[in-house]
Amino acid sequence: MDITFEKVGYTYQKGTPFESRALYDIDLMIKEGSYTALVGHTGSGKSTLLQHLNALSKPTEGTVKIGDRVITSQTDNKNLKNIRKKVGIVFQFPEAQLFEETIARDIAFGPKNFGASEEEGKEIAKRMLPLVGLDESFMERSPFDLSGGQMRRVAIAGVLAMDPEVLVLDEPTAGLDPQGRKEMMEMFFGLHQQQNMTIVLVTHQMDDVANYADHMIILEKGTVVKQGEPREIFQDAEWLESKQLGVPAAVAFAGRLEKRLNRSFAKLPLTTAELAEQIAAWLPNLPKQTAQEKGGEDR
Numbered sequence: 001m002d003i004t005f006e007k008v009g010y011t012y013q014k015g016t017p018f019e020s021r022a023l024y025d026i027d028l029m030i031k032e033g034s035y036t037a038l039v040g041h042t043g044s045g046k047s048t049l050l051q052h053l054n055a056l057s058k059p060t061e062g063t064v065k066i067g068d069r070v071i072t073s074q075t076d077n078k079n080l081k082n083i084r085k086k087v088g089i090v091f092q093f094p095e096a097q098l099f100e101e102t103i104a105r106d107i108a109f110g111p112k113n114f115g116a117s118e119e120e121g122k123e124i125a126k127r128m129l130p131l132v133g134l135d136e137s138f139m140e141r142s143p144f145d146l147s148g149g150q151m152r153r154v155a156i157a158g159v160l161a162m163d164p165e166v167l168v169l170d171e172p173t174a175g176l177d178p179q180g181r182k183e184m185m186e187m188f189f190g191l192h193q194q195q196n197m198t199i200v201l202v203t204h205q206m207d208d209v210a211n212y213a214d215h216m217i218i219l220e221k222g223t224v225v226k227q228g229e230p231r232e233i234f235q236d237a238e239w240l241e242s243k244q245l246g247v248p249a250a251v252a253f254a255g256r257l258e259k260r261l262n263r264s265f266a267k268l269p270l271t272t273a274e275l276a277e278q279i280a281a282w283l284p285n286l287p288k289q290t291a292q293e294k295g296g297e298d299r
């Protein structure tokens with residue numbers, strides 16, 4: 001299922017003295033099976049845009065197509081349930097929305113709303129826990145006895161329990177420690193690779209964009225100022241710096257090294273693994289890497 005925006009605009013409290021325009025003139029496409037990173041400064045409209053991906057907000061101008069459903073300002077609010085099921089959104093700090101007495105019940109809340117029985121709900125919760133790195137022993141515990149990172153995992157399990165085709169993540173690693181961040185990013189990438197889940201990730205971490213995303217959309221003051229493949233966008237490090245958006249660590253390092261040595265890399269390295277490979281290619285007579293040394297990406 002693709003999601004397409006055509007000339008989308010959104011104004012909060014339209015038609016009142018308090019109206020304020022948050023999005024305008026947005027054309028974009030989230031392709032089925034892609035991993036899209038959405039970046040931009042605070043207030044640029046990222047969270048507002050996300051709410052259009054499952055018709056939680058309807059555009060005040062233009063059209064959003066979610067699969068074969070067409071959403072405009074005229075669309076009525078009936079029959080949107082199915083879209084909400086297909087496109088799961090993990091909002092910022094989702095742990096704040098936990099409320100059930102047990103973790104199993106919290107995870108099963110969505111499926112039960114869609115008609116799953118008590119037993120089916122339990123089964124689903126049991127299947128979701130390992131996906132988010134927790135085990136069955138958590139089922140009957142209270143979500144409020146967990147660490148912040150664990151609570152967030154439970155909240156994410158609740159979104160995954162709906163078996164979405166598209167998973168939308170609004171700064172999912174904010175406030176986590178480095179290990180927790182890495183585990184969570186790996187978990188999302190696993191879902192993307194193993195289940196071909198379409199991912200839309202809002203992030204300020206350019207290293208995450210370089211490591212995981214195949215498409216990148218940059219928002220500024222409510223509109224798209226650039227979109228494309230991360231590798232192409234990161235080529236123009238100067239433009240990104242001028243927008244105070246930064247570049248992945250490997251790109252910054254490569255740029256400095258190119259200046260210092262007065263030579264250019266054949267291909268822009270996006271990750272430290274690519275950077276190491278390309279520097280090694282400059283050094284003559286280096287013994288070949290063993291498979292073990294090679295490892296993978298920065299991940």
Ligand SMILES: Nc1ncnc2c1ncn2[C@@H]1O[C@H](COP(=O)(O)OP(=O)(O)O)[C@@H](O)[C@H]1O
Nearest residue numbers: 012020022040041042043044045046047048049
């Ligand atoms: N509920 C709201 N009512 C009115 N204005 C809002 C509301 N939510 C966000 N805004 C405004 O919309 C703009 C975009 O905000 P937001 O989508 O939250 O950006 P981001 O997620 O990139 O930080 C900002 O100017 C913000 O103040």
Ligand SMILES: [Mg+2]
Nearest residue numbers: 046047048170
């Ligand atoms: Mg936001």
